[in-house]
Amino acid sequence: MPELPEVEVVRRGLERWVRGRVVARAEVLHPRAIRRHVPGAEEFAARLKGRTVGSAERRGKYLWLPLDGTDAILAHLGMSGQLLVVEPDMPLEKHLRVRISFADGGPDLRFVDQRTFGHVLVTPLAEAGGRQVPEPIVHIAADPFEEHFDEELFARRLRARRTEIKRALLDQSLVSGVGNIYADETLWRARLHGARPAGALTGPKISELVVAAREVMTEALAQGGTSFDSLYVNVNGESGYFDRSLAVYGRRDEPCPRCGAPIVRESFMNRSSYSCPRCQPRPRVTTA
Helix, strand or coil: CCCHHHHHHHHHHHHHHHCCCEEEEEEECCHHHHCCCCCCHHHHHHHHCCCEECCCEEECCEEEEEECCCEEEEEECCCCEEEEEECCCCCCCCCEEEEEEECCCCCEEEEEECCCCCEEEEEEEEEECCEEEEHHHCCCCCCCCCCCCCHHHHHHHHHCCCCEHHHHHCCCCCCCCCCHHHHHHHHHHCCCCCCCEHHHCCHHHHHHHHHHHHHHHHHHHHCCCCCCCCCCECCCCCECCHHHHCCCCCCCCCECCCCCCECEEEEECCEEEEECCCCCCCCCCCCC
16 A cells, blocks of 8 residues: 555655646546545546646545635545546546546646545645644644654654554554555665564654655655556556565565575564664563
């Protein structure tokens, strides 16, 4: 699933191509794509017609386009969602779900989603932590790149969790935007095993963890994100290539870039975790 860097790549493309444009028409070609827009397709289209799109915004893995400062088009890409900027006369994509046309006759904004796990909706904006965000995501925590990300608050809340550090990193109500890939890469950089208790981390180690998360996602962003298949693309349909720079994720039995020990894979929440057994020793199990 796309994580913060992949979503940010899309946000930057939307900022360039749709900001300031007026919606002429919206078409829903598959009802599942707007399943969270409860009033339905007709109301969805009516809410968009004639509205001016503002600056593209993001929190964690969510994208939104403000509409006249009161509502927003909120999008989550899910497993395979793509927001593409396409010339109006180009053939419709096989898995096109929503098409938005603009009054200037320029490129469409098209939501394409092969697996239909993503969704879009029109929703009011609300204030959350000093920022206007769509109402459905007011419970989502700030991500490490936001101006309003409070590292001291994050540290206090993290130490209060009775859970493993990797589980805490994936909790979007604690910190948003970090998924399985970047959690493993962040933990490798911070020399922490994902099973370390979150409550046992010191303040300096938490700061190191935040720095590591920002570093790895900044590097991924510079390379267009991580694309393991052709479904993860920017608004022009281009894939990222940070997968070539991953230190541990997906590198089972390959040498650790830091110490040379073979990377190990462990099962984690019906997924996989990758780590270096030498740089990131598993915490000892204590018995009463």
